[in-house]
Amino acid sequence: VIFAMEVVMMEYTLMSFMPVILASTMGALVAQVMYGNAPAFRIPEVALGSLMNLPWIVVIGLVIGLMAGLFIHISRSQRLQTLPLWLRLGVVGVGTGVLAWWFPEIQGIGYDSVAAALNNQLAINVLLALMVAKLLITAITVAGGVPIGIIGPVLVAGAATGALGGMLGGWLWPEKAADPGIYAMLGMAAMMGAVLQAPLAALMALLELTHTPNIMLPGMLVVVVACLTSRQLTGCEGFFISSVRYGLHPLQQPLMQALSRVSVPAVMERQLVRTERMITPDQARRLLETNPMWLVIERSSEEKPVLALKAAELARWLLEHDEALDGEAPPEDELIDLLEIPGQRLEMAPIGLQATLSEAFLKLQDSALGALYVVHGYRPKQQRISGIITRGAIERYYHYTDARQTDARETDS
Known part of the structure; x- marks a missing residue:
């Protein structure tokens, strides 16, 4: 839940929090029913021992922060994007194969390597390969535009870095140093927090892995140091935010995030009447008796778009028409062509009642339409x-909401 809020949604609101909790709960239930509730890793006993480990933990956090910054810099590089896709895939495949020939542990997600690092079962050369090669190959693969996940490789590289740091600490201070498995867990959390710039998600993952609050003190220290190092010393934002800025990931922008929280019915204009193109003056007056805002003009051909006309335009035309008659009786066969009277007519396309404002905004942008008519019902004949939703209505809603939030912040301050 915290990962989704901090990394994906990038906000903490009740409206977005509740669906994420529900989705997370259902996902956990399905996973436990299908695969059981056995933990992914067998965690060693957590005992930091002496507080003399804390300065060394700070050093490890600095190293991991620099590695995370290097990972983000490489992954957002545009140089490989200029190469053909087949060549990019070839470079990534050959590079991975060559390294995997000597160190097969770098292949796959790497959870088996993480489990081995947590239990001190990997040699130093293997840990070095996981720390450097795993992170480097993953960054180059992302830079090449190959769709892969980064969470697993990041955890593997973090665990290897932490385990190496724990081994070095044990060599420097054999009497005071904690078990390398503890450093491996701290390294996982630090690398995850630094790469994603998601310290809360990293700490929650650390707490869920260990099931003990004793790890939180060194965990908070190493995660904060790694995140600050990655952001301040290397000038890197989180991986996903950097991908957005460099066009590598279609993450929602703040405008689309705000619009995606609101459904179309909250903004649509409901005061409308449907009418044919040709009507008599009496029919026009009866249409205006209900004080509609829009007239939806139905076309004879389904290929032609539905049009919307402001009801005020018809009312103005009737007023001018009556003044022009100057008390004379109108012709009995007189008809009003709603496509000919002065006024702006908006071409419209349908959108479902369950759609969000972000979907409506994108549809208006893509099709260059003036408005959308909101349809209710699943069968075409039913x-x-x-209602009708226009581009102006969406913009007014966004500006109104933004103004209210600004006033609330000024009031609180």
């Missing part, structure tokens, strides 16, 4: 128009 669908009815519930």
Whole structure:
């Protein structure tokens, strides 16, 4: 839940928090039913021992922060993007194969390597390969535009770095140093927090892995140091934010995030009447008796777009028409062509009642339409128009919400 809020949603609001909790709960239930509730890693006994380990933990956090910054810099590089796709895939595949020939542990997600690092079962040369090669190959693969996950490789590299740091600490201070498995866990959390710039998610992952609060003190220290080092010394934002800025990941921008929280019915204009193109003056007056805002003009051909006309335009035309008659009786066969009277007519396309404002905004942008009519019902013959939503209505809603939030912040301060 915390990972989704901090990395994916990048916000903490009740509206987005509740669905994430529900989705996380259902996902955990399905996973336990299908695969059981056995833990992914067997964690050694957590005992930091002496507080003399804390300065060494700070040093490890600095190293991991620099590694995370290097990873982000390489992964957002645009140089490989200029090469053909087949050549990029070839470079990544050959590089991975050559390194895997000597160190097969770098292949796959690497959870088996993490488990071995936590239990001190890997040699120093293997840990070095996981620390450097795993992180480097993953960064180059991402830079080449190959769709892969980064969470697993990041955890592997962090565990290897932490385990190496624990071994070095045990060599320097054999009487005071904690078990390398503890350093491996701290390294996992630090690397995850520094790469994603998600310290809370990293700490929650550390707590869930160990099931003990005793690890939180060194965990908070190493995660904070790694995150600050990655952000301040290397000038890197989180991996996903950097990917957005460099066009590598279609993450929502703040405008789309705000619009995706609101459904179309909250903004649509419901005061409308449906009418044919040709109507008599009496029919026009009856249409205006309900004080509609829009007239939805139905076309004879389904290939032609549905049009919307402001009801005020028809009312103005009727007023001018009556003044022009100057008390004379209008012709009995007189008809009003709603496509000919002065006024702006908006071409419209349908959108579902369950859609969000972000979907409506994108549809208006892509099709260059003036408005959308909101349809309710699933069967084509049973669908009815519930309202109209225009680009201006979406913009007014966004500016109104933004102004309210600004006023609230000024009031609180």
